[in-house]
Amino acid sequence: MKKILIIDDEVNVALLLSKFLTRNGFYVSTAASGNSGIEQLKNEEFDLVLCDYRLEDTDGREMLRKIKNQYPNTGVIIITGYSDIKMAVELIKMGAYDYISKPLYPDEILNTITKAIETRQALIDGANTPLPVSKAGKKQVPLADGVVVGTSRASKELSRQIELVAPTNYSVIILGESGSGKEEVAKSIHLHSHRSNQPFIAMDCGSLTKELAASEFFGHEKGSFTGAFATKIGHFEMANGGTLFLDEVGNLSYEIQAALLRTVQERKVKRIGSTKEIDLDVRIIVATNENLAEAINKGKFREDLYHRFNEFSIVMPPLRDRGSDIMLLAAHFLQAANQELQRNVTHFSPEVIECFMNYRWQGNVRELKNIVRRAALISEGSEITTKSLPLEISNYKMPMFDYSNQQNSYSQTGNYQAPEQRHDIKEQRHDLKNAALEAEYETILRVLREVNFNKTRAAEILNIDRKTLYNKMKAINLK
Structure with missing residues (x-):
């Protein structure tokens, strides 16, 4: 406590x-x-x-x-x-x-x-612990098969769910933002299961064209279609006995979803151009950053396939909700970057640590990893300083609002604003009063972003008292 x-x-x-x-x-x-x-x-x-x-x-x-x-x-x-x-x-x-x-x-x-x-x-x-892992025998970052175990409440809950579902044969849906580490969690589930000595096959569904998807999933026989110059083993067959991980599953066409459903239900696969059925014993883990329930309502994803996949679901916490894990992950990535780049960067400056703790990490763990690798490469000494960071991190800049995307309007406190709740300022642009209101609205948003939505600081910069700021925010439905 x-x-x-x-x-x-x-x-x-x-x-x-x-x-x-x-x-x-x-x-x-x-x-x-x-x-x-x-x-x-x-x-x-x-x-x-x-x-x-x-x-x-x-x-x-x-x-x-x-x-x-x-x-x-x-x-x-x-x-x-x-x-x-x-x-x-x-x-x-x-x-x-x-x-x-x-x-x-x-x-x-x-x-x-x-x-x-x-x-x-x-x-x-x-x-x-400026560098938790080193050949000199410093304390090692706690790792679980490539997944850094965090100390935050969100990470502990994630670890608990992995431990619960891993020994079972349940199909799993992993939900979360891009870059949050969904594939690493899938690998961890596989490696803690009784299938750990069998293949783990990962497939990026987002990169598949409709024409190639069937061949990639199910394989084909030589000569089964134009360009099939050799027999190809599909991902289901490659993963037989182990785990098949389907990333960005929400991008699959409706036709391929139907074929997947048959394969998952019957636990059999047949290569294109073949009459022979192959028995399957495959655990399926899928991941997506899309809202599949919404995709079902729009007719873009099959509800029956969703329920086949959704025997157990895991929601990946975004990095901004894992504050106490940020430097643990950063140190792990720094150690890996040192090995990859043959560098000897040992620690982060206090200013960099503060930057990392205040930045929102919209790209999540992937973004943190890339920033640390870049900083390790360009750092001149043993310490990573703010000079090695991109300006958007060293200056604590918040992501810009997209005024054109009315369907995804969020305040930076995380409160959703439905489009109909906001003043329709742009449609009233010719009205002088509303033009002034728009300018005031955008100024308030800009200042709030710059100070990480600290209302006290924003009020000081805007030269108004905090009660006035709250009233103005309320007037434009910004909570």
């Missing part, structure tokens, strides 16, 4: 914060003055301190200086009733993780605290 110390001479504020954070799984202690807060830090280790800027016996700047000097691994968030962006910049330069203005909003402070603790842990892990 993570431990938080609240230092605030306003008893009611400290009490409300303490109750709220305790309900959210934190151990919380309070202090009513700067001196009593320092005394508690001497006697007990805390992950994070929430400190009011104006205290009777001192101020937040002095408290921050003392805490960072004496307890450098303890994170600090300053809370104040005064919004001053110059003060915020100064405090952050001194080592504060963030600066939050009163009144406090539960969702904002919980999000800030969670990120602060994850960043603190990553910095500690990065300092203690």
Whole structure:
């Protein structure tokens, strides 16, 4: 359980914060003055301190200086009733993780605290084990057959599900965003099953043309069609006794889906041009980043085939929901890049760790792997610094909104906005009032993206108070 110390001479504020954070799984202690807060830090280790800027016996700047000097691994968030962006910049330069203005909003402070603790842990892990795997005998990253085992709650649940389903013969659907590691999970299921000494055959359905799909799945005999110059064994036959992994299965044509259904039901396969049926003993694992239930409703995917595949489903967590795993994965990829590129890059700078922890990783694990490989290649010394990172990561830039895609409109907090809920600004472009509203709307979005949707910082940059910002966001249905 993570431990938080609240230092605030306003008893009611400290009490409300303490109750709220305790309900959210934190151990919380309070202090009513700067001196009593320092005394508690001497006697007990805390992950994070929430400190009011104006205290009777001192101020937040002095408290921050003392805490960072004496307890450098303890994170600090300053809370104040005064919004001053110059003060915020100064405090952050001194080592504060963030600066939050009163009144406090539960969702904002919980999000800030969670990120602060994850960043603190990553910095500690990065300092203690700069390169978890090496021939010199350093501690090895915990691996499970090529899948890095994470410490986040999402990763632990994923591991539990793999352990449950692997010993069975269930067909499995793995759902998740592109780059989240679906094939690695499929391999892990195979390697923990009784089929582990049999073939694991992976097939990318997204690259198949309608003409080639049948041949790739079922094989063909020599001369069975124009261009069939030799007998070909299909993927089902190659995987016999083992596991067949079908990636991006939602891209298959309806005709091929029908042929797949027959093969899965009958557990027999017949090469194109042959009359001989081959018995099959194949476990099928499929993966997709599409919503198959929606594809069924649109008539693009067969419901009967879906139920054949969906004996067990696993939802891959995106990397942005696996905060405590990010540096573990990064270290693993750095070790692999060193071996591949014959490099000796040993660790990440604290600034890079902070960048990694704050970036949204829309490309998930695949994107992290590519960034680390690139950084290892161009780094000049033993340390990866921000100079080796692409600008979109080193500058913490959020992905741009696509105003043209009304069917997939999401706020950056993850709340879906139906198209009909948004002001139809573009259709009213000739109205001067609405033109001003559009400009204001886009400015608010741009600033929120730039500050990672920290509403306090956004309000300061926009030169308005936070209540006004909330009202404007509510007016445009941005939650």
